[in-house]
Amino acid sequence: MSIFDTELKRKGTYSVKWDMMKDVFGTDDLLPMWVADMDFLPPDAVIKAMKKRMEEPPFGYTFVPPETARVISAWLEKRHGWKTNAAWYLYSPGVVPSIATAVRALTKKGDQVLTMTPAYPPFFSMVEQNDRKLVLTQLIERNTRYEIDWDDLAQKLKEVKMFLLCSPHNPSGRIWTEEELKKIADMCKQENVYLVSDEIHSDLVYRHAKHVPAALAAEDDAHIITFVAPSKTFNLAGMQASAVIASDEEVRKKIQEDQGKQGFFTLSTFGITAMESAYSEGEEWLEQLIDYLESNLEIVRKGIQEIDGLYLMEPDSTYLLWIDAREKGLSEDDMKEVLYQKAKLGVDTGEKYGKGGEGFIRMNIASPRAMVEEGMERLKKAFE
Numbered sequence: 001m002s003i004f005d006t007e008l009k010r011k012g013t014y015s016v017k018w019d020m021m022k023d024v025f026g027t028d029d030l031l032p033m034w035v036a037d038m039d040f041l042p043p044d045a046v047i048k049a050m051k052k053r054m055e056e057p058p059f060g061y062t063f064v065p066p067e068t069a070r071v072i073s074a075w076l077e078k079r080h081g082w083k084t085n086a087a088w089y090l091y092s093p094g095v096v097p098s099i100a101t102a103v104r105a106l107t108k109k110g111d112q113v114l115t116m117t118p119a120y121p122p123f124f125s126m127v128e129q130n131d132r133k134l135v136l137t138q139l140i141e142r143n144t145r146y147e148i149d150w151d152d153l154a155q156k157l158k159e160v161k162m163f164l165l166c167s168p169h170n171p172s173g174r175i176w177t178e179e180e181l182k183k184i185a186d187m188c189k190q191e192n193v194y195l196v197s198d199e200i201h202s203d204l205v206y207r208h209a210k211h212v213p214a215a216l217a218a219e220d221d222a223h224i225i226t227f228v229a230p231s232k233t234f235n236l237a238g239m240q241a242s243a244v245i246a247s248d249e250e251v252r253k254k255i256q257e258d259q260g261k262q263g264f265f266t267l268s269t270f271g272i273t274a275m276e277s278a279y280s281e282g283e284e285w286l287e288q289l290i291d292y293l294e295s296n297l298e299i300v301r302k303g304i305q306e307i308d309g310l311y312l313m314e315p316d317s318t319y320l321l322w323i324d325a326r327e328k329g330l331s332e333d334d335m336k337e338v339l340y341q342k343a344k345l346g347v348d349t350g351e352k353y354g355k356g357g358e359g360f361i362r363m364n365i366a367s368p369r370a371m372v373e374e375g376m377e378r379l380k381k382a383f384e
């Protein structure tokens with residue numbers, strides 16, 4: 001039995017995934033396979049470090065020590081071959097707040113910001129809610145894989161000030177190749193466009209694939225801002241701790257200025273402890289997790305093959321699976337009806353991910369195997 005087989009009691013813990021279903025789906029009797037966190041305990045080492053910190057009150061203001069940057073930097077070098085300098089690091093309670101900060105710090109009101117659809121919805125809202133204009137380029141499907149529309153990208157980069165890249169890509173799990181990333185980075189540089197690379201999913205990589213940080217692929221990284229976090233990798237989203245990495249001092253200054261305007265000063269005490277212990281002691285746990293997710297993926301892959309008209313977009317990364325149900329010809333409302341009312345399955349439907357997302361389903365498989373099997377049974381039932 002794997003450590004990940006243990007079923008945890010998450011109801012009643014203020015879990016967004018388990019306790020907010022009524023608000024989101026109108027009913028709370030669904031099997032929750034939506035919000036991007038995992039139904040697994042974080043590494044033992046993290047729990048231990050946090051318990052130790054818990055025994056060292058009081059919990060007054062805590063600064064992020066230089067050791068934190070060193071630990072993250074060692075992780076990035078070991079896992080992804082990317083050498084970063086401790087001076088390049090800033091911190092943020094989350095990657096979504098960092099997207100908002102980058103938008104505000106590095107563009108002006110009314111400026112245009114580009115992203116690719118389908119996309120994780122805050123890529124839209126953080127641009128629009130900060131009074132910038134959203135420009136979209138739609139990914140092209142080729143052999144059940146997303147490809148970049150290079151001509152459209154080249155055209156649109158001429159008009160925008162910033163490009164928000166999701167690398168690896170949520171919702172499809174696509175990992176962009178080193179060549180693609182280099183090309184994107186070069187194109188952005190040529191057009192004087194900041195490249196913001198959200199790499200929050202970059203540690204959850206399936207065995208056949210390899211993630212390359214955009215700043216590593218690029219010839220020149222001064223215009224690149226990268227976000228990393230232990231939240232997806234180690235299931236620590238509630239700790240609200242993430243990092244912003246920018247090699248250019250001017251860029252960092254602008255980001256810090258915006259953080260200053262918000263009164264943001266430091267991370268939470270437990271966020272710091274969690275982040276440091278995860279990156280310094282969590283590697284073995286992560287290796288086990290990836291094997292477990294591979295097996296969950298295989299269950300879903302086989303299950304979907306048995307459902308007429310449903311196709312899995314094979315992921316390189318992340319426990320979020322992107323399932324093509326367009327052949328079923330259901331409207332978004334009908335799809336919700338069969339998923340939520342008939343099958344009692346709490347998954348996301350594709351429309352909110354923007355153009356190209358219609359008719360897709362996003363399913364989170366980071367749960368004990370028995371729950372994933374139950375989820376597959378429900379998915380079959382939905383489309384019987």
Ligand SMILES: Cc1ncc(COP(=O)(O)O)c(C=O)c1O
Pocket residue numbers: 036093094095096097120166170198200201229231237242
């Ligand atoms: C691509 C991407 N960025 C950011 C986030 C959320 O980041 P945070 O919780 O640090 O704001 C998610 C969560 O699902 C995500 O998928």
